[in-house]
Amino acid sequence: MPHQSGPDLVAALRTMLPTLPVLYVSGYAEERLLASIAGEQLLPKPFRPAVLLTRVRRLLDARVALSASAASAAPAKPSTKD
Numbered sequence: 001m002p003h004q005s006g007p008d009l010v011a012a013l014r015t016m017l018p019t020l021p022v023l024y025v026s027g028y029a030e031e032r033l034l035a036s037i038a039g040e041q042l043l044p045k046p047f048r049p050a051v052l053l054t055r056v057r058r059l060l061d062a063r064v065a066l067s068a069s070a071a072s073a074a075p076a077k078p079s080t081k082d
Helices: 006-014 031-036 049-073
Strands: 023-026 041-044
Touching: 023 049, 041 049
Parallel strands: 023 041
Antiparallel strands: none
């Protein structure tokens, strides 16, 4: 990206969407890049389409599992029936 790094873009997006899943794709494994995305998913280039699909599926499945976990941990809503 010409004017913003991937990690900067993700930081900006996460101010609005804190649980946004991210998969970085890069042909570089520089320490600076790896340090700036610590804790995030990285798919190094080159990769096969099947590997990309698998990684995206894992991210989406983890997000669904996290949402389900949060929903089950939420307190029950009080009944409005008398």
